[in-house]
Amino acid sequence: MSWKIENLKNAPRVKLVEEDRRVKLMTTYTPQFLGIPAVWTQEGGDRNIGEGIVIGFVDSGINPDHPSFSYDPTTTTNYTSQHFSGACEEGPLFPETSCNGKIVSARFFSNGAQATAILNASVDILSPFDAVGHGSHVASIAAGNFGVPVVVNGLYYGRATGMAPRARIAVYKAIYPSIGTLSDVLAAIDQAVLDGVDILTLSIGPDEPPEGTLTFLSLFEIFMLAAHKAGTFVVQAAGNQGPSPYSVISYSPWAVGVAACDIDRTYPATLILGNGLKIGGVGLSGPTFGGGLIQYKLVLAKDAVKKNSTFPRIFNADECQYPEAFDPLVVQDSVVICTFSAGFYNGNSSLMGIIHTANLLRFKAFVFVANPSYGDFIAEPIPFATPGIMIPTTIDTQNILQYYERETVRDKNGFVVRYGGRAAISEGRIASYKGRAPIVSRFSSRGPDYIDQSKNPTDVLKPDILAPGHQIWAAWSPMSVLNPILSGHNFALLSGTSMATPHIAGVAALIKQYNPSWTPSMVASAMSTTATTYDNLGDPIMAHGFDLYTLYTSAPFGFGAGLVNPSHALDPGLIFSAGYEDYISFLCSLPNIDTAIVKSATGGVCGELFVNPSDLNLPSITITSLNGSRLVRRTVMNVGSKAETYVSAVLAPKGVMVDIQPSWFKIAPQETQHLHITLNVTQPLDEFTFGEIVLTGSLDHVVKMPLSIFPNVI
Numbered sequence: 001m002s003w004k005i006e007n008l009k010n011a012p013r014v015k016l017v018e019e020d021r022r023v024k025l026m027t028t029y030t031p032q033f034l035g036i037p038a039v040w041t042q043e044g045g046d047r048n049i050g051e052g053i054v055i056g057f058v059d060s061g062i063n064p065d066h067p068s069f070s071y072d073p074t075t076t077t078n079y080t081s082q083h084f085s086g087a088c089e090e091g092p093l094f095p096e097t098s099c100n101g102k103i104v105s106a107r108f109f110s111n112g113a114q115a116t117a118i119l120n121a122s123v124d125i126l127s128p129f130d131a132v133g134h135g136s137h138v139a140s141i142a143a144g145n146f147g148v149p150v151v152v153n154g155l156y157y158g159r160a161t162g163m164a165p166r167a168r169i170a171v172y173k174a175i176y177p178s179i180g181t182l183s184d185v186l187a188a189i190d191q192a193v194l195d196g197v198d199i200l201t202l203s204i205g206p207d208e209p210p211e212g213t214l215t216f217l218s219l220f221e222i223f224m225l226a227a228h229k230a231g232t233f234v235v236q237a238a239g240n241q242g243p244s245p246y247s248v249i250s251y252s253p254w255a256v257g258v259a260a261c262d263i264d265r266t267y268p269a270t271l272i273l274g275n276g277l278k279i280g281g282v283g284l285s286g287p288t289f290g291g292g293l294i295q296y297k298l299v300l301a302k303d304a305v306k307k308n309s310t311f312p313r314i315f316n317a318d319e320c321q322y323p324e325a326f327d328p329l330v331v332q333d334s335v336v337i338c339t340f341s342a343g344f345y346n347g348n349s350s351l352m353g354i355i356h357t358a359n360l361l362r363f364k365a366f367v368f369v370a371n372p373s374y375g376d377f378i379a380e381p382i383p384f385a386t387p388g389i390m391i392p393t394t395i396d397t398q399n400i401l402q403y404y405e406r407e408t409v410r411d412k413n414g415f416v417v418r419y420g421g422r423a424a425i426s427e428g429r430i431a432s433y434k435g436r437a438p439i440v441s442r443f444s445s446r447g448p449d450y451i452d453q454s455k456n457p458t459d460v461l462k463p464d465i466l467a468p469g470h471q472i473w474a475a476w477s478p479m480s481v482l483n484p485i486l487s488g489h490n491f492a493l494l495s496g497t498s499m500a501t502p503h504i505a506g507v508a509a510l511i512k513q514y515n516p517s518w519t520p521s522m523v524a525s526a527m528s529t530t531a532t533t534y535d536n537l538g539d540p541i542m543a544h545g546f547d548l549y550t551l552y553t554s555a556p557f558g559f560g561a562g563l564v565n566p567s568h569a570l571d572p573g574l575i576f577s578a579g580y581e582d583y584i585s586f587l588c589s590l591p592n593i594d595t596a597i598v599k600s601a602t603g604g605v606c607g608e609l610f611v612n613p614s615d616l617n618l619p620s621i622t623i624t625s626l627n628g629s630r631l632v633r634r635t636v637m638n639v640g641s642k643a644e645t646y647v648s649a650v651l652a653p654k655g656v657m658v659d660i661q662p663s664w665f666k667i668a669p670q671e672t673q674h675l676h677i678t679l680n681v682t683q684p685l686d687e688f689t690f691g692e693i694v695l696t697g698s699l700d701h702v703v704k705m706p707l708s709i710f711p712n713v714i
Contacts, residue, residue, distance in 0.1 A: 030141075030468040030503060031161055033263050033437070039510055039566045050164025052516075053509040054084045054104060055143050056197030056232075057502075058188040059135030059204055061128045061173035062106065063477040064098035066136060066490060068144035068160065069169060071100035084196040086170050091127025098128070101168075102145065105195060108173040109188045112181030123481045124176040131177055133477040133486065137494055138203045140475035142502035143167040143509070150473055150491045152383045155286075155429055160473055160491070163506020163566075164513075170197050175204055177481040182206060186223050193227045198512055200227055201505040202236045203498035205249055209453050215251040216451065216458075216587060217601045225602060228254040229580040233512070233520040235504045237497035238463040239445030243545050245557065246455045247445040248462045253618055254583050256524050257462050259445070259559055260469025260500035261438035262544075264536060267381045267471075269389045269428030271367055273403050274298070274421055281367075281391045283428040284493065285384035288335070288365045291427065296364045297334040298404055298421035304330040307415070319343045321353035323360045332362045335423040337400065340371045351382065352485045358386045365389070365425045369397040376548050378442070380495055381471065382485060387425050393549070437536050439551065440543035440558040441470045444497055447557035448624065448688065448708070451590070457624040458590075459614040461708055465527055466541070466559040467507075469500030507566045514570050515639070519577060522639070526572040528619040529703045531562030533692075555690045556706045561620060573644065573701025574636040574667075576619040585609055586616040621693075622708040626656065626681055634675040636695075636703070638667040645698040653691035655683035655711040660693060681711040 031037060039049070062069060086105020090096040099106055106128035113119060123131050130136045140148075144162035151157070172188035174180060185204060192200055202224075210218035224234045238257040239249035250257025269283035272292050288296060302318040304326045317325040320338035336358070343349030351368070358366045365387035370376050372394045379390040391397055407420035449462035476492040486492050504527070511523050518526075535541050541562065543554035587598045588606035590613055595606040610616065614623050615633050623630060638644060645666045650658045657680045667673050677693070691707040 029158070029265050030263060030472060031163060033468060034503070034507075034564065035567050036163060039570060048166055050143060050167030050506070050509045050513060053164060053167045053199065053512055054170050054197045055164070055167050055199045055201060055505055055509055056170040056172060056192040056195070057135060057139050057201045058172045058174050058185055058192065059138055059201075060132040060175040061108065061130035061135045062103065062139055062169070062171045063130045063133075063136040063475065064094060064100070064103060066140070066475045067148045068140040068162070068475040069102050070145060071102050084170075086195045089128060091129070092125050093129040094127035104168040104170055106171040107188070107191060109184040109191070110176065111187070112183030113176050113179050116181050117179040119176065119178055123479075124178050128171045128173045130173070130477045131479045131481045132175070133480050133483065133492060134175070134203070134498065135171070135173065136477050137474040137492060138201060138498060138502045139169050139171070141472060141499060142201060142506040143169050144475060152489055152491055153385050157429075157473060157491070160475070163503055164509035167506070167509045170195060180204065182220065186219060189223045189227060193230045193232055197232055199233045199235065199505050199508050201502055202234065203501045205236060207239070207249060209450070211453065214451055214590070216590075217597065221252045221255075222601050224252060224255045225580070225583060228520050228583070231520065233508050233523050235501055235508065237501045240443045240496050242444045242446050243442055243543065245446050246448060246450055248447050248449060249445060250462055251449055251460070253460050253578070253586065253616060256464045256504060257560070258497055258501045258504050259463035259466045260441040260443070260495070260497045261466050261559070261563065262441055262470040263468050264433055264435050264437035265471065266432050266435065267428060267430070268432050270426040271389050271391065271400070272424045272426060273400065274407065274423065275403055277399065277403065279391060279396050279400065281389040281396070282379040282381050283384060283389040283425070284381040285387050285389070285425070285428050287427045288387050288424045290424065292424045295422035295424045297419050298337065298407075298423040299331055299334040299419055300337045300401075300404060301326070301339065303408075303416045304336070316341050316343045316349070319349045319353070320357045320366065321349050323357045326357070326361060328361050333364050335365045335367060335425070336363045337367045337369055337404070339369055340374055340377055345374055350485075355384065355386055355388070355485070358388070367391060367400070367423070369400060370394045372397065378548065381493060383489065383493070389425050389428065436539075436542065438466060438468070438541060438563050439535070440466065440541065440554045441495065442544035442548070443495070444469065444558070448622070459612070459622045459624055461556055461560060461618070461620040461622045461706060463560040464524065465504060465531060465561055466563045467500040467503035469497050469503075470495045472499040474499070504564060507564055507569065510566055511569055519579065521578045522575045525575040525577065525619045526569045527564050528561040529574065529576070529705065530565050530568035530572050531560070531704070532565055533559070533562040556620070556708050557688070561704070561706055571640065571701070572703065573638070573640050573697050573699070574646070574695065574703045575639050576617050576634060576636060578617045580604070581607070582616060586613055589613045589615070620706045620708070621677065623679065624710050626679055626709050626711045627713045629678065629680045632677045632679065634677065635672050636667070636675065637672045638669050640699065640701065641669055642699060643668045644701065646695045646703070649694045649696065651692045651694070653689035653707050653709045653711075655681060655685045655689055656691070656709050657682050658691065658693070658707065679709065681714045683711065684713055685711050
């Protein structure tokens with residue numbers, strides 16, 4: 001087989017050969033959180049926002065029957081575009097009429113999946129239909145219709161609106177419940193670019209760096225470079241492998257890698273014990289009957305196992321997975337404590353198992369608690385039809401069990417003869433809007449960016465930008481093949497950089513509508529230089545770390561340039577622009593690079609090289625090894641309507657002196673200004689240090705550029 005591969009590598013018209021890899025999937029309130037309504041007003045109202053823009057989604061497909069994607073003749077005109085030419089591929093659960101004016105194109109790609117695995121026809125549906133829900137969720141965050149009611153389990157949670165509700169949706173399904181392959185994803189990207197999408201959303205991707213090649217030169221990165229060359233703005237999930245450093249899966253400067261943050265909306269739930277103690281937890285369920293005022297018998301699951309039962313105890317009855325293990329007379333109408341034990345740790349047990357047991361045996365409610373043997377766990381709110389609450393901290397678990405044991409009477413063999421504990425659960429579906437935000441989410445992948453499998457850092461800031469990605473309401477597919485707990489639901493509350501990515505895609509649509517001639521790098525620059533690095537309390541943005549309940553001050557390797565500010569991004573004052581030839585020069589300037597490989601991979605020819613890769617005209621400066629002194633070059637262009645005078649200021653990274661010339665300049669509309677930035681090591685360090693350059697304009701534009709420097713030798 002190896003000789004066939006070598007022959008293929010040398011065949012005419014073959015640029016690169018790479019082993020096919022598996023890929024994985026990576027908003028009622030977030031428009032308000034980001035200040036989007038002010039942008040809608042500026043651009044002619046919420047029902048006009050995104051008009052004329054096509055956003056492509058390479059994902060698990062779309063649910064065409066969802067109201068977030070319906071055609072509304074009172075607000076939606078028949079879409080025509082001179083540059084977009086998609087097609088509607090019909091198939092099971094996806095008739096041709098699914099392309100309705102809101103969905104303007106839908107295709108599916110399955111050759112890689114079918115060659116790699118035996119597909120299950122009942123769920124691996126060969127059409128653009130979304131059997132998973134992920135693709136529908138992502139599409140509605142970016143471009144879902146305006147004001148769609150969110151109703152789950154009969155409760156109204158508000159109205160969902162996409163970032164750009166009048167943008168059109170082009171679907172490129174490449175992920176199936178059984179498998180997703182890189183070859184299908186690449187075919188989908190290629191088709192989306194040929195069709196002419198304005199923005200390409202990739203909430204999917206390889207979950208590890210490529211073997212045997214630079215991260216920048218894998219097929220996935222090269223296809224994104226080709227998209228950028230064609231004028232498509234590419235936005236990509238940074239990954240969900242945080243908080244470890246060097247965990248980003250977005251590498252290249254031509255694609256915008258998005259980190260995820262928490263917002264200030266939470267859904268607090270409370271367990272009320274018979275002694276009056278109230279313990280906060282996580283849940284998205286209604287209260288026990290009586291609204292928490294009436295209390296019920298409290299039972300520890302392992303105490304309710306049938307006596308003299310032949311049911312094997314190895315099934316961890318305390319996890320509430322098997323109804324046949326319990327005495328129904330004990331647990332019926334009781335609040336039952338289920339415990340995180342080996343089955344959950346190994347992935348063999350599930351909340352669905354608890355809910356099934358609770359419904360079958362008619363629990364009044366369940367309490368899912370942490371286990372001191374396994375430590376705290378991460379709990380995300382899930383809509384429970386049965387009253388329930390998750391207590392993810394072992395300290396709270398110990399308080400619950402101490403109360404339970406004090407009130408429980410046992411015989412000499414340890415069997416319970418009287419359950420004296422009482423408990424109730426309060427309403428857990430009412431949102432609370434308070435607290436610190438944004439906070440970089442624990443799962444959100446961190447930089448620095450790296451160039452190879454050995455994770456040698458490189459002079460590119462990743463992630464690029466921060467957006468809401470924690471507990472986001474958006475559209476769902478009721479089939480919900482991979483998440484049975486969400487089966488039958490039209491909306492889901494999910495977390496991940498997958499959810500952050502379409503927020504940036506939608507904001508890009510707003511910028512592109514307002515500035516139709518802007519290139520992808522101009523759009524990216526506008527978001528970067530106007531982002532905020534402070535939270536709603538006026539403090540530097542914080543982040544979740546390995547300790548689940550401790551925050552620490554974040555940095556560009558956590559949030560990139562900061563939290564996106566859509567209103568300011570429409571009018572950034574200055575922009576940093578880079579094009580295809582610049583990216584080729586960047587690649588050719590990498591240390592120890594084989595220029596023949598660059599030419600083979602990209603088709604580009606190494607012409608004028610940068611002195612250093614850090615000279616690529618990005619809206620940030622990252623230097624992974626500053627030895628002594630380095631001169632870095634940048635060029636800005638005035639995209640405002642008037643001449644403006646800018647004055648520079650520097651917040652220097654520790655151990656580095658920064659000088660920027662000219663220190664002030666006047667720049668006319670569409671004029672460019674070259675900047676020379678000299679960095680000198682004043683104190684060698686054994687880690688990266690961070691700072692910022694700020695250009696303040698006389699017409700109130702503020703342009704910020706993050707600095708991430710590793711000072712090595714004076």
